[in-house]
Amino acid sequence: RSRRPSVRKRKGQKMKHNPVNNLSQARAGVASVLTVTVLTAMLWFVTAITNVAHAADCSSGDVSNLYETTDVTLSGDLFVTSDVTIRNNVTLTITAGSNVTLCGEYRIQVSGGADLVARGTAAQPITFSADNPATNWDAISFANQGEYSILQYVTLNDGGGNDPNADNGAIFVLNNVVTTTLPSPAIDNVTINDSGAYGISLSMLNNDPTPPSITNVTINNSANAAILDDAEALGGLGRGNSYTNNQPNVIQIRGGGGSHLKFSQYWRNPGVPIEVLGDFTVAAEATDPPAV
Numbered sequence: 001r002s003r004r005p006s007v008r009k010r011k012g013q014k015m016k017h018n019p020v021n022n023l024s025q026a027r028a029g030v031a032s033v034l035t036v037t038v039l040t041a042m043l044w045f046v047t048a049i050t051n052v053a054h055a056a057d058c059s060s061g062d063v064s065n066l067y068e069t070t071d072v073t074l075s076g077d078l079f080v081t082s083d084v085t086i087r088n089n090v091t092l093t094i095t096a097g098s099n100v101t102l103c104g105e106y107r108i109q110v111s112g113g114a115d116l117v118a119r120g121t122a123a124q125p126i127t128f129s130a131d132n133p134a135t136n137w138d139a140i141s142f143a144n145q146g147e148y149s150i151l152q153y154v155t156l157n158d159g160g161g162n163d164p165n166a167d168n169g170a171i172f173v174l175n176n177v178v179t180t181t182l183p184s185p186a187i188d189n190v191t192i193n194d195s196g197a198y199g200i201s202l203s204m205l206n207n208d209p210t211p212p213s214i215t216n217v218t219i220n221n222s223a224n225a226a227i228l229d230d231a232e233a234l235g236g237l238g239r240g241n242s243y244t245n246n247q248p249n250v251i252q253i254r255g256g257g258g259s260h261l262k263f264s265q266y267w268r269n270p271g272v273p274i275e276v277l278g279d280f281t282v283a284a285e286a287t288d289p290p291a292v
Contacts, residue, residue: 058103087112097124102137115146120153130158136196139172149185160195164223169201183213195222204233211236222246235265
């Protein structure tokens with residue numbers, strides 16, 4: 001019988017690769033890579049879903065109710081679920097482009113030498129809005145704040161509370177103790193829409209020569225007058241302001257109760273009537289004409 005010759009490996013001779021084995025190994029390697037890739041994608045997807053599920057909203061909030069120990073900067077989409085107090089000389093900064101949602105009739109209170117710095121830009125304004133437009137939030141309130149508070153390129157929607165007869169506004173300033181060397185707060189390029197009371201309400205120390213500065217401000221559709229002001233503070237009303245469809249569309253000046261001017265000031269024509277609600281006195285100290 002004929003025999004099939006045996007194949008022997010000679011010394012120094014290499015065996016040929018089996019193409020079937022090579023293909024199997026390649027397929028196994030590709031499968032491993034695909035498995036790792038799919039698992040990585042699934043992990044990323046689960047992480048993303050988890051992060052979305054834990055994003056802040058009105059049920060959780062991400063703004064503290066008290067800032068008093070260190071300066072803080074906030075940015076992005078912010079949710080206020082209680083009154084917020086800023087005090088004890090700290091500064092709370094809100095960055096350009098941030099959107100602040102107030103989830104009820106809450107107030108942001110700046111006091112005790114603290115400052116609120118909300119400086120947006122024309123391209124990236126900062127907005128404050130009510131979660132439910134049917135329930136106005138209360139106010140950004142300044143009471144004996146520091147010298148460097150500023151609202152610039154800010155839009156305030158649906159502030160001022162829910163009582164049109166209250167001495168309140170989307171911006172409320174009560175400076176009756178501290179005399180600052182700089183106008184504070186500085187209110188510039190601010191738009192106030194649909195306030196539940198006044199657009200801005202100011203009550204000032206009668207010998208403070210640096211009332212809040214109000215420039216390039218637009219106030220629309222307030223349930224009461226555009227601005228309620230003390231005579232002592234009207235000199236802070238600057239250029240570029242406009243007022244539309246406020247009820248009434250005037251600027252009101254408080255009177256009575258010993259209201260009087262103790263320093264000289266310049267009153268610009270605001271473009272709407274100035275309505276004086278009572279007597280006030282121009283004191284002897286107000287004698288030198290102010291710089292314009």
